[in-house]
Amino acid sequence: MKQHLASLGWLLRWSLAISILATVACSPSADGPSSLRLVDSFEAATVQGTPDLASSLERTEWQFADGLDGWQAGAGIESLATRDIYLVGQSSLETPVLHVEWLGGSSNPDVLEQVIIRAKVSDGDNLSVSFSRREKLDFDDVLSGMNDFPWQLSSPLVSGDEFNTYTLRVGATARTSYPASSIRHVLLRPTDAAGAQFEIESVRLVFRREHLASIPSGVSWQGLAEIYRESVVSRAPEDIRFEVDLPQNPVLDLAFGTVEESPLTFRVSVVTRSASEERVLLERTLSTPNRWQEEQLDLAAFAGDSVVLSLQLEAEDPGAIGFWGAPSVRRRGAHLAGASAPRNVVFIMIDTLRSDHLEAYGYGRNTAPAIAKLASEGTLFADAIAQGAWTKVSVPSMMSSTYPSANGVYELFHRLPASADTLAESFREAGYATWGGSANGFSGRANNLHQGFEVLHERSSLVIPEGQPRAKTARLLNDRLLPWLDTHHDLPFFVFFHPIDPHSPYRPYRPYDTMWASADDEATYEDWTKQVKELVDERNRNGNLPHAEDLAELGLDPDEFNRITLDWYDGSIRAADVEVSRLLQKLEELGLAKDTLVVFVSDHGEEFFDHEGGFHEDNVYGELVNVPLIFRWPAGLEAGVRIPETVEMLDVVPTVLELMGINQPESMQGESLRALLVSSETPRSEEPVVSEWKRRTDQLGHGGVDAQSLILGGFKLVQNLVREGETRPAEVPEFELYDHASDPLDLNDIAADNPEVVARLADQLSKWRVWAESVKLPTDSEAAGSLDAEELDRLRSLGYLQ
Numbered sequence: 001m002k003q004h005l006a007s008l009g010w011l012l013r014w015s016l017a018i019s020i021l022a023t024v025a026c027s028p029s030a031d032g033p034s035s036l037r038l039v040d041s042f043e044a045a046t047v048q049g050t051p052d053l054a055s056s057l058e059r060t061e062w063q064f065a066d067g068l069d070g071w072q073a074g075a076g077i078e079s080l081a082t083r084d085i086y087l088v089g090q091s092s093l094e095t096p097v098l099h100v101e102w103l104g105g106s107s108n109p110d111v112l113e114q115v116i117i118r119a120k121v122s123d124g125d126n127l128s129v130s131f132s133r134r135e136k137l138d139f140d141d142v143l144s145g146m147n148d149f150p151w152q153l154s155s156p157l158v159s160g161d162e163f164n165t166y167t168l169r170v171g172a173t174a175r176t177s178y179p180a181s182s183i184r185h186v187l188l189r190p191t192d193a194a195g196a197q198f199e200i201e202s203v204r205l206v207f208r209r210e211h212l213a214s215i216p217s218g219v220s221w222q223g224l225a226e227i228y229r230e231s232v233v234s235r236a237p238e239d240i241r242f243e244v245d246l247p248q249n250p251v252l253d254l255a256f257g258t259v260e261e262s263p264l265t266f267r268v269s270v271v272t273r274s275a276s277e278e279r280v281l282l283e284r285t286l287s288t289p290n291r292w293q294e295e296q297l298d299l300a301a302f303a304g305d306s307v308v309l310s311l312q313l314e315a316e317d318p319g320a321i322g323f324w325g326a327p328s329v330r331r332r333g334a335h336l337a338g339a340s341a342p343r344n345v346v347f348i349m350i351d352t353l354r355s356d357h358l359e360a361y362g363y364g365r366n367t368a369p370a371i372a373k374l375a376s377e378g379t380l381f382a383d384a385i386a387q388g389a390w391t392k393v394s395v396p397s398m399m400s401s402t403y404p405s406a407n408g409v410y411e412l413f414h415r416l417p418a419s420a421d422t423l424a425e426s427f428r429e430a431g432y433a434t435w436g437g438s439a440n441g442f443s444g445r446a447n448n449l450h451q452g453f454e455v456l457h458e459r460s461s462l463v464i465p466e467g468q469p470r471a472k473t474a475r476l477l478n479d480r481l482l483p484w485l486d487t488h489h490d491l492p493f494f495v496f497f498h499p500i501d502p503h504s505p506y507r508p509y510r511p512y513d514t515m516w517a518s519a520d521d522e523a524t525y526e527d528w529t530k531q532v533k534e535l536v537d538e539r540n541r542n543g544n545l546p547h548a549e550d551l552a553e554l555g556l557d558p559d560e561f562n563r564i565t566l567d568w569y570d571g572s573i574r575a576a577d578v579e580v581s582r583l584l585q586k587l588e589e590l591g592l593a594k595d596t597l598v599v600f601v602s603d604h605g606e607e608f609f610d611h612e613g614g615f616h617e618d619n620v621y622g623e624l625v626n627v628p629l630i631f632r633w634p635a636g637l638e639a640g641v642r643i644p645e646t647v648e649m650l651d652v653v654p655t656v657l658e659l660m661g662i663n664q665p666e667s668m669q670g671e672s673l674r675a676l677l678v679s680s681e682t683p684r685s686e687e688p689v690v691s692e693w694k695r696r697t698d699q700l701g702h703g704g705v706d707a708q709s710l711i712l713g714g715f716k717l718v719q720n721l722v723r724e725g726e727t728r729p730a731e732v733p734e735f736e737l738y739d740h741a742s743d744p745l746d747l748n749d750i751a752a753d754n755p756e757v758v759a760r761l762a763d764q765l766s767k768w769r770v771w772a773e774s775v776k777l778p779t780d781s782e783a784a785g786s787l788d789a790e791e792l793d794r795l796r797s798l799g800y801l802q
Contacts, residue, residue: 034247034330034331034334034336034431034432034491034492035328035329035330035331035431035432035433036244036247036328036329036330037230037326037327037328037454038232038242038309038311038324038327038328038329039219039230039231039232039326039327041242041244042218042219042232042240044242044243045240045241045242046240046241047217047234047238047239047240047241048238048239048240048241049237049238049239050216050217050235050238051235051236051237051238051318051319052318052319057209057210057213059204059210060102060104060204060205060206060207061202061203061204061205062100062202062203062204063085063201063202064082064085064086064087064200064201064202065082065084065085067082068080068081068082068087069087069100070100070101071087071098071099071100072098072099072100073089073098074096074097074098074099074137074139074142074187075093075095075096075097075139075142075143076091076092076093076094076095076096076097076194077089077090077091077092077096077097077098078090078091078092080098083199085201086199086200086201087199087200088197088198088199088200089190089197089198090195090196090197090198091124091190091191091193091194091195091196091198092194092195093194094192094193094194095143095189095192096189096190096191096194097139097142097143097187097188097189098187098188098189098190099137099185099186099187099188100185100186100203101184101185102183102184102185102186102205103184104180105179105180105181105182105183105184106181106184107181108180108181108207109179109180109181109259109261109289109290110179110180110207110208110209110259111170111177111178111179111180111207111208112170112177112178112179112180112183112205112206112207112208113169113170113206113207113208113210113211114167114168114169114170114206114211115129115153115167115168115203115204115205115206116165116166116167116168116202116203116204116206117129117165117166117168117188117200117202117203117204118163118164118165118166118200118201118202119163119164119166119190119198119199119200119201120160120161120162120163120164120198120199121157121159121190121191121196121197121198121199122159122160122161122196122197122198123159123191123193123195123196123197124157124159124190124191124192124193124196125156125157125159125192125193126154126155126156126157126189126191126192127154127155127156127157127166127168127188127189127190127191128150128151128152128153128154128155128168128188128189128192129151129153129154129168129186129187129188129189130151130153130187130189131178131182131183131184131185131186131187132184132185132187133182133183133184133185134184134185135184137185137187142187150412150413150696150697150698151187151189152412152413152446153168153170154168154413155167155168157191157192159191159193159196163199163201177223177226177460180207183205186203186205188200188203208259209259209321212233212259212321213319213321217232217233217234217235217238217240218232218233219231219232219233220233221445221450222323222325223458224257224259224289224290224291224292224323225290225291225292225461226457226458226459226460226461227292227455227456227457227458227461228444228445228450228453228455228456228458229255229292229323229325229326229454229455229456230325230326230453230454231323231324231325231326232311232323232324232327233321233322233323233324234311234313234321234322234323234324235313235318235319235320235321235322236264236313236314236315236317236318236319236320236322237312237313237314237315237318238312238313239310239311239312240310240311240312240324241308241309241310241311242308242309242311243306243307243308244306244307244308244309244329245305245306246299246302246303246304246305246306246307246329247303247304247329247331248303248304248331249300249303249331249332249333249334250299250300250302250303250329250330250331250332251296251297251298251299251300251329251330251331251332251491252268252281252295252296252297252299252309252327252328252329253296253326253327253328253329253330253433253488253491254268254294254295254296254297254324254325254326254327254328255292255293255294255295255324255325255326255455256284256286256292256293256295256322256323256324256325257286257289257290257291257292257293257322257323257325258286258289258320258321258322258323259289259290259321259323260289260315260320260321260322261289262287262315262316262317262320263285263286263287263315263316264285264286264313264314264315264320264322265283265284265285265286265313265314265315266282266283266284266285266286266293266311266312266313266322266324267280267282267283267284267310267311267312267313267314268280268281268282268283268297268309268310268311268312269281269309269310269312270299270302270307270308270309270310271307271308271310272302272305272306272307272308273305273306273307273308278310281297281299282295282297292325294487296487299329309329311324311327325455326454326455328433328454330433330491331491332490332491333490334431334491334492335492336430336431336432336492337660337661337662338661340636340661341636341659341660341661342595342596342597342633342635342636342659342660343492343592343595343596344432344492344493344494344495344592344595344596344597345427345432345493345494345495345596345597345598345599345656345660346495346497346583346587346596346597346598346599347423347494347495347496347497347599347601347656348497348580348583348598348599348600348601349395349443349496349497349498349601349602349603350474350498350499350500350501350502350573350576350580350600350601350602351391351439351440351498351499351500351501351502351503351602351603351604352500352502352503352504352602352603352604352605352606352616353502353573353576353602353605353606353627353628354602354605354606354623354626354627355384355602355605355626355627355628356623356626356744356745357569357570357573358371358372358573358628359372360372360374360375360376360380360628360630361380361382361628365516365570366574367570367573367574367577368573368574368576368577368580369577369581370577370578370580370581370584371577371580371600371628371630374580374584374598374600374630374632375630375632376639376640377632377634377639377640378598378630378631378632378633378634378637378639378641379630379631379632379637379638379641379642379643379677380628380629380630380641380642380643381629381630381643381645381647381673382642382643382644383626383644383645383646383647383740383744384601384626384627384628384629384647384648384649385625385626385627385646385647385648385649385689385691385711386398386602386603386604386605386624386625386626386627386649386691387403387404387625387648387649387650387690387691387692388404388603388604388625388691388692388693389604389605389616389617389618389619389620389624389625389691389693390603390604390616390617391440391442391443391603391604392409392410392412392414392442392447393409393410393692393694394603394604394649395440395442395443395447395449395498395603396409396416396420396447396448396449397409397649397650398601398603398649398650398652398653399422399423399424399443399449399653400416400420400421400422400423400653400667400668401650401651401652401653401654401664401668401669401670402420402650402667402668402669402777403650403669403690403692403772404692404694405692405769405772405773405776406669406772406775406776406777407420407776407777408776408777408779409447410694410696411696411697412696412698414447415446415447415448416447416448416449416451417448417777417778417779418448418451419667419777419778420448420667420777421665421667421668422449422451422452423452423494423496423653423656423657424436424449424451424452424453424494424496425451425452426452426653426657426662426665427452427494427660427662428452428453428454428494429452430660430662431492432492432493432494433454433488433491433492433493433494434452434453434454434455434493434494434495434496435453435454435455435481435484435488435493435494435495435496436450436453436455436456436457436495436496436498437456437457437477437480437481437495437496437497437498437499438456438457438458438459438496438498439459439462439471439473439474439476439477439498439499439500440459440498440500440503441458441459441460443496443498443603444456444458444459445458453496455484457477457480459473462476462477463476464476468509469505469507469508469509470505471500471501471502471503471504471505471506471572472501472508472509472572472575473499473500473501474499474501474575474576474578474579474580475575475578475579476499477497477498477499477579478497478499478579478582478583481495481497481583482582482583482586485586485587485590485592486590489590489591489592497583499576499579501572501573501575501576502569502572502573502576502606503572503606504543504545504606504615506565506568506569506572507522507525507568507571507572508568508571508572508574508575509575512571512572512574512575513568513571514571515567515570515571515574516566516567516568516570516571517564517567517568517571521564521567521568524560524564525561525564525565528551528556528561529546531554531556532546532550532551532554532556535550535553535554536550539702539703540699540702540703541613541614541615542613542614542615542616542617542618543614543615543616543617545614545615546561546614547609547612547613547614548562548609548612548613549612558609562608562609565608565614566608569606569608580600584598593634594634594635595633595634595635596633597631597632597633597636597656597659597660598630598631598632598633599630599631599652599656600628600629600630600631600632601627601628601629601630601649601652602627602628603627604616604624604625604627605622605623605624605625605626605627606623606624607619607621607623607624608623610622610623610745610747611623611746611747617693618693618695618699618704619693619707619718620691620692620693620707620708620709620718621718621745621746622716622744622745622746623745625691625709626744626745627649629647629649629652631655631677633659636659637677637678641677643676643677645676645684645686646686646689646711646740647673647676647689648670648687648689648690650669650670651670651671651672651673652670652673653668653670654668654670654671654672654673655672655673655674655677657672658672658674659674659677667777669775671687686712686713688710688711688712688764688765688768689710689711689712690708690709690710690711690765690768691708691709692707692708693706693707693708694706700723703729705720705721705722705726705728705729705732706720706721706722706723707719707720707721708721708765708769710761710764710765710768711740712761712764713757713761714739714740714741715737715738715739715740715754715757715761716737716738716739716740716746717735717736717737717757717758717761717762717765718735718736718737718738718746719734719735719762719765720732720733720734720735720736733749733751735751735758735762736749736751737749737750737751737754737757737758737761738750
């Protein structure tokens with residue numbers, strides 16, 4: 001059993017790193033450190049020219065001393081009125097909704113930072129907020145959407161007789177941002193309990209400009225057009241000065257931008273300690289808000305010197321806000337780990353990709369020639385198992401090397417605890433430039449997976465061309481990544497590339513939409529989807545996709561529907577594969593291929609009626625958890641190796657860290673596969689391989705069960721679990737057993753013929769649950785108790801704690 005205990009290691013190391021890095025700037029080595037991040041040295045910087053922070057921005061707030069202030073009762077609200085200074089009422093449903101129309105955002109370029117509600121509620125577990133941009137609300141649609149996808153701007157309720165202030169921060173949600181221009185109606189669900197009394201004192205929307213104007217300059221996680229960076233936030237006419245000991249071959253790598261509509265000038269200058277003259281390296285006026293400008297400034301003339309770097313803003317109006325994005329002094333040509341380790345890492349994660357739909361894994365169609373070539377040049381793990389069956393659970397598990405039961409992520413609004421350590425954090429701490437691009441919000445800041453990235457392109461930053469299916473994103477992400485590689489090829493880097501092309505809706509863009517499907521298939525698919533929609537909605541099908549029985553009940557052919565779906569799915573894989581090829585070609589072009597470790601994975605698979613259902617999430621069968629895993633490092637790993645052992649995706653990050661010579665954080669629970677990679681003949685003791693599915697709160701009461709699986713000794717045990725107060729459906733057995741080698745999709749249950757195997761594996765799974773509970777990571781509230789106020793403010797500014 002894997003014994004690494006969870007700890008507050010990252011929180012303590014992060015705080016320690018601030019003081020260490022500030023000291024590093026004063027203690028150059030022979031060539032100097034490879035990376036000096038100015039965000040880490042901000043506390044030691046000198047800030048001059050700070051303007052008066054008093055904000056003249058108008059607050060967006062509703063108070064009720066003079067009446068309802070426009071608020072109305074929607075569904076499930078009774079007796080709405082005002083009493084004294086409070087808006088009062090009672091819920092008659094578990095989904096009560098209050099709403100107000102707000103016309104202040106139509107031409108407002110700002111984005112929502114947080115919602116602050118002061119209220120008292122007699123009963124319930126959660127309070128939540130949502131928004132609509134429609135001119136008129138349709139409450140049937142509102143309630144239907146609430147059931148399908150619960151509102152994610154949410155806070156636990158403290159029910160009782162006391163008033164409480166609830167701060168709902170946008171960064172804690174899967175929806176990355178709420179532009180003011182997208183808000184026409186504010187919807188408030190004051191409780192999730194029927195029969196609850198509520199009194200609301202105020203509701204306030206805080207937008208980013210107002211928020212930034214209320215806090216001093218400093219370090220925070222800021223986004224422009226949904227591209228986020230570790231940033232130094234400053235106000236004109238501030239001049240922020242950093243004392244830096246420059247390494248050899250230095251370059252200042254940075255971006256800058258503003259939320260202001262008026263012109264703002266950014267100036268970077270340098271002065272050596274022995275000179276009195278200041279040299280301006282960059283002076284750039286920006287007149288377009290919400291757009292990053294990227295630059296690399298050559299500091300070679302000052303190599304080895306002790307200098308002062310100045311970041312200065314100028315504007316007509318004092319207080320204008322500017323962002324200095326991830327400003328870092330880097331050493332060109334650095335190789336952090338030496339010849340025994342790769343120089344760079346490119347981590348490719350194609351979402352929703354079944355391993356059995358790749359020819360590298362034996363598939364009959366030529367869906368992914370670039371991935372097949374990658375496998376032929378590296379090492380392929382033939383039996384890699386994901387620990388979760390959907391992105392929200394699988395990616396934080398993989399990237400932090402913690403089991404879902406240990407990190408606690410399963411609800412839509414959950415976030416990876418800050419006490420977890422991510423792969424990106426390890427690379428950041430080791431001095432690498434870190435770039436992330438994600439087409440799925442669950443692998444960005446909404447899941448706390450922005451930790452460690454200097455720049456992160458969120459899903460909502462991608463502008464999907466008109467007529468192109470919304471899930472097809474590899475080409476868009478590649479168009480962001482390839483230019484970044486051009487400018488960072490001579491710096492050690494870690495790249496995370498996460499497109500979602502195989503995800504539903506499955507139809508790919510041209511020419512891949514007819515690579516296997518016919519041009520007539522779209523009309524058939526849309527017609528049948530409309531016919532079956534009522535059943536899909538009534539039965540609360542995951543992903544709004546029909547099950548085989550839904551189609552058959554209406555006399556529609558499930559096999560023909562599935563044929564179209566699979567033809568499109570395979571076409572989407574091929575489209576993503578082309579982008580993998582482009583990325584690998586760029587590494588070759590830049591001379592990086594030989595010394596770059598490429599890791600290729602998926603987070604989960606997809607069901608196509610294998611067990612009569614569709615989409616993903618709701619089980620732990622092979623079609624959802626059997627995923628590809630490939631490593632390629634031409635300078636250090638043998639080509640064309642195929643490893644048959646069953647391994648967990650939990651082990652990927654420890655493997656990468658060991659190959660790079662970076663210590664594995666204590667919070668990680670996986671084990672490195674390096675021994676298998678460097679010698680496929682090395683025996684490895686067999687460990688239980690576990691996957692988990694736990695229903696979200698919104699899925700309870702709609703059928704289904706929780707499930708866990710354990711693979712050991714050639715068998716796979718599935719245990720179907722019910723919650724306290726639930727009754728197991730008669731058709732669902734507690735245990736299922738499969739021959740893992742001959743039945744990888746878990747289609748032939750052999751539990752009845754092997755009771756002794758079931759008992760043995762059930763005992764192993766029970767022991768694993770006890771162990772997983774014992775290594776559960778501290779929640780953010782538990783972790784916060786061990787930190788002082790300054791450390792908490794710093795972590796919250798970066799979005800690591802809410």
